[in-house]
Amino acid sequence: MMPHRGIGMTSQRTRERLVQRLEEQGIRHPGVLDAIRHTPRHLFVDEALASRAYEDTALPISYGQTISQPYIVARMTEALLEGAPEKILEIGTGSGYQAAILARLAAEVYTVERIEALKKQARKRFAELKLRNIHVKQDDGGLGWPEHAPYDAIIVTAASVEVPAALIAQLATGGRMLVPVGAPGAQDLLLVTRTPQGYERRALERVSFVPLLSGVA
């Protein structure tokens, strides 16, 4: 098997192929495509899966969680960027890959993970990749991260049964939130826009995320 960090050229070529595939699937934002081109996804998965890191598929990470499919990461990032956010909150750090993509496109990224070991591992990856504008903490992300609110954009990368009220409260007026809402197995990816009166919601597509759980682990 190829060494984890030594996949060098192979990884660059396969990453470029992934970018091409995403373009074919309708991802247009040059910044998003560039962020995917320059982010080593193989460093965000277990060594045994590194050779599959540039397939357009979700992969298992530890603790029964998954790193999202690159198309979904690209699609969600593109939808968030329409609001030109400076400060973004992510719920569900997982491997840290989505946060690493966002960190190339916004000034500050705050990300909350309920599983301590995943938080630690992600923090280490951010340090290694010198992504200094990502702030991670372990907590129940359903509560958001009120100390740094309001956020221009919020991205929830775990499935919720309803739009989390605490998160709407931490969204700036005009800000956008992406959140998968629905039953385990399949959800609607909702684009929620905060208005002066409340919020508006629109379903973008069907997705399948692991559940948003309460409490920390």
Ligand code: SAH
């Ligand atoms: N964005 C991740 C993929 C997330 S998988 C990536 O790029 O790899 C969903 C993650 O949400 C899991 O790591 C899970 O532990 C976490 N999670 C689930 N419920 C949570 C909650 N209430 N608060 C914070 N994180 C949560």
